[in-house]
Amino acid sequence: MTAISGPPPTLLVKPTLQMLEKCKTMSELRQIHAHMIKTNFVNHTFAISRLMAFCSLSGVSGGLEYASSVILRIQNPNAFIFFTAIKGFSESSYPLESVILYAQMLSCLENFSGIEFSIPSVLKACGKLSAFEEGRQLHGQILKSYLLFDPFVSNAVVRMYLDFGEIKSARQVFDKMPNRDVVSWNSMITGYLRVGDIDLAHGLFNEMPKRDMVSCNAMIDGYGKCGKCELAIDIFKMMSDKDVVTWTSMISAYVLNYRPREALDLFQEMLSLGVKPDAPVIVSVLSTIADLGFVEEGKWIHTYLCTNKINLSFGFLGSALINMYSKCGCIENAYCVFRSISHGRNIGDWNSMISGLAFHGLAQEAQEIFLNMERMEIWPNEVTFLGLLSACSHGGLVNEGEFYFRIMHEKYNIVPKIQHYGCMVDLYGRAGRLADALGVIQNMPMEADVLAWKAILSSSMKHGQVAIGENAALKAIGLAPKDSSCYVLLSNIYAKAGRWDDVAKVRLIMRQRGVRKIPGCSSILVDGKIHEFLVGEELDVRYSGAVLSMIEEVVYRLKLEGYRPDVTQVLVDIEEEGKESSLSLHSEKKAVAFGLININKGVPIHIVKNLRICSDCHSFIKLVSRVYDRQIIVRDQNRFHRFENGICSCNEYW
């Protein structure tokens, strides 16, 4: 087809551009394109570049072929026509197309002016692809053509080397850069922060001639990620201007450093100052709320999203909401959100729903979600299978777990990662099949990590396997010498076997190594207020007397019903009576007692515990639910336990 020379009719320009803007599918694009050819748009640079941009959108298949064929038909293509497509592809999931298009551009352009606009995108694509060879060639071309004087280009070169993980090369380019600007400094700083080289990052931060908000935001984020929360706070407080990224970085820093309350307080402060929250900050806050189990706050955010008509299928919002509701015990609400985004569901939304159901021990329902995915031809990813495997392991469904593990690579071509093997270890371990669990560890293609050994450790504890447990503890402690839970589990195993000397030894080693047991902490929501209880004798004066006598009364009544305190859950060998009273000071028992006093019959008692619920508390609460006729829902580190009528929803899989 030959283009007629001359511009398109002026009246058609605006509607054509609008059509391109609204275009949704490739076949629509073909129609518009046909129309453009008829009405003389083939050389209209702006319209063609819009058309090219569409081709580069992710989810459009055959985009590259179409874009290439369009360009071939242009009489005198210029660099701008290529630019939008090159940029688009570099940001898509097919960055290679961007490199291909760039090569095509070089071969068909007569005049190279304007190609410097595309170069940053191609460099970005090379970085994403780890295309070392192409990247270095490009760098060579840039050096020869003096393009390094363009700050956009040289900064992109630095960024590419950082993406390659070649910090030294990036630094060399940075040091030799003719026109270093604030972006160059910021890129270099984030490069150092990403690999945890805080000192070098901080050095540049101090040295740079002029800092801007981005520099500070990057430092806050970097400090937060390497556990230096206080330094992050220093910078945050020092800043006079803050944007939503500043707040998000500081909020995430708190979250990462286990200071969720301060994170939420900061979010409140941000809102009260009129800073408009966007998707990233909301996602981050929702995950904190999920961890704390603060349903009310979570609901408030959900309402906020609805009233501000924020689309839940955007980014991670949907999956963050689903996760929040399921972690807060409201699996129905989670379902509701999941159903409400039936159009435009992300893979993350499906995964969160499956994991949420797994967390509730609803293995059947989790499998049904997966069946729906298959029916709708939605391709699962590795996280989908983690959810499914965890559902099976919490539901005691060994055969089903084996099935999913198999189809994961046979049908879906997903290579199992260490986490998947960990799930399998857990699956067999919980079901009491320790030999099979150990078999997984022996046969997996990588070295087992702490979590795999901890799975063995806790199932040895549950099934009274001292020797296997000892060995697993040795391995786990070797991999994570500071993790108190490994020592505690080993000590529990010894206690269960009555080997109090060994219990004492473990305790001694812990003290020598300075490993402190994380104190158990349970919280309970009463009248919209959160009340916290810590393990041990210190009890908030506000409640102490009433709660302690309530526990005494409950223990007395339960003993009449056959309750026998399980003293193996005590870390120290003290006299039997001492063990009993120290058991009765477990945080979840205090929270239950507080709930019995302050929550009316018929209203479920919701408790969140920071660690795993101990087996004594588990049988204790089962009995309470029957004797006091209460529904008690406990969320521990691993999952939900719904106690009713003397039975727990976990069916002893925990």
Place this chain on the structure above:
DNA sequence: CTAGGGTTAG
């Protein structure tokens, strides 16, 4: 056209 923040996982 280059630099900063986000979920689901044993």
